[in-house]
Amino acid sequence: MSNQRKKGSTPIDVDMIDGIDKNIHEPSRLKILAHLFALEHTDFTYLKNLTDFSWGRLSSHLDKLEEAGYVHLEKKLVRKIKNGKETPKTFISLTEKGKKAFEHYRNSMKQLFS
Amino acid sequence: MVRNVSENNKELNFTKISQRIHQTDFVDGFAVIFIGLILLVTAGIIHFSFSLGPLLIVIVVELFRPTVSEALRKRFTYPRIGHFKVRTENPRKDLPRIFIFMIAIVVVSLTIFLTLEGGNLDELYRNIWKYLLITFGLIMFGPSIDLVQKTGQVQFYGIGILSTLLGIFIFFLDLPRQREGFILYLIILGIIFIGIGFFIFIRFIQTYPLIPDEEEPVDKELER
Structure with missing residues (x-):
């Protein structure tokens, strides 16, 4: 069997694939988490520009990540400079659980293909 | 810059993502203006012979820098590109590396200058402000890298290159009063950085208009 395998290719641990966190593995959510991992906190506007997602797409994926306990969403009142009025703004940050899950996912992927 | 992030974000490279987010920290020019201000304050400290007054200014500037920086960002940056705070992964981890680099530059430079002075420590001490012009420029490669x-x-290599070239230029001017030469160097460098910072800031204001109201995330779908 091993003689038939191409040079340089390694076997993939199938059991590891079953253990992959599906909340993170979905490409859109992985993209969101990868950006949030480098940030203390951010808002929808900044994250939308980084990911190039629509409000709806971003919102629905953040809902799923919040349900999983990976992100924390908090509404705060922010004063607008144009008219001085306070408007609600949603701040997004990665939770400790989210950080650990993301790091675990990264390590699993490295191991899987190493 | 934020727009470029989305344009270029075709593949998921974690190092590149982290680098792009760190780029945003410099997009408004305030960080460069602060570097310039610190250089001007340093010139003041040397001018006043390291007296307590200017040192207190440095302490006050450093204490209030994060607050002032955040206030400026609330006024100019966040309304244009959104709120963000870059995660600094254990800032103490990087410090020894930069510090060791700077110490190495000082030791190597002093050794070379001492050799140039024929091993005469008195001569080295007499020309120390002149040699400091070169050493300081090289030290600036630490934060630059x-x-x-x-x-x-x-x-960002420009910070080190500019500091070194200006140092070499003033070194060869061979000013009669060396200490004043070094103060002049810090003032010119500080003014250049403040100028560059203002240029970046104006370009930022022109590139990123205020986010229109309809783009603010107050859509019904976000209300919970």
Whole structure:
């Protein structure tokens, strides 16, 4: 069997694939988490520009990540400079659980293909 | 810059993502203006012979820098590109690396200058302000390299290159009063950085208009 395998290719641990966190593995959510991992906190506007997602797409994926306990969403009142009025703004940050899950996912992927 | 992030974000490279987010920290020019201000204050400290007054200014500037920086960002940056705070992964981890680099530069430079003075320590001490022009420029490569690694933007080598070239230029001017020469160097460098910072800031204001109201995330779908 091993003689038939191409040079340089390694076997993939199938059991590891079953253990992959599906909340993170979905490409859109992985993209969101990868950006949030480098940030203390951010808002929808900044994250939308980084990911190039629509409000709806971003919102629905953040809902799923919040349900999983990976992100924390908090509404705060922010004063607008144009008219001085306070408007609600949603701040997004990665939770400790989210950080650990993301790091675990990264390590699993490295191991899987190493 | 934020727009470029989305344009270029075709593949998921974690290092590149981190670098792009760090780039945003410099997009408004305030960080460069602060570097310039610190250089001007340093010139003041040397001018007043390291007296307590200017040192207190440095302490006050350093204490209030994060607050002032955040206030400026609330006024000018966040309304244009959104709120963000870059995660600094254990800032103490990077410090020894930069510090060791700076110490190495000082030791190597002093050794070379001492050799040039024929091993005469008195001569080295007499010309120390003149030699400091070169050493300081090289030291500035420390933060320069660190910023290139963090942001992936080679433009940050400019900090080290500019500091070194200006140092060499003033060195060869051979000013009669060396200490004043070094103060002049810090003032010119500080003014250049403040100028560059203002240029970046104006370009930022022109590139990123205020986010229109309808783009604010107050859609019904976000209300819970």
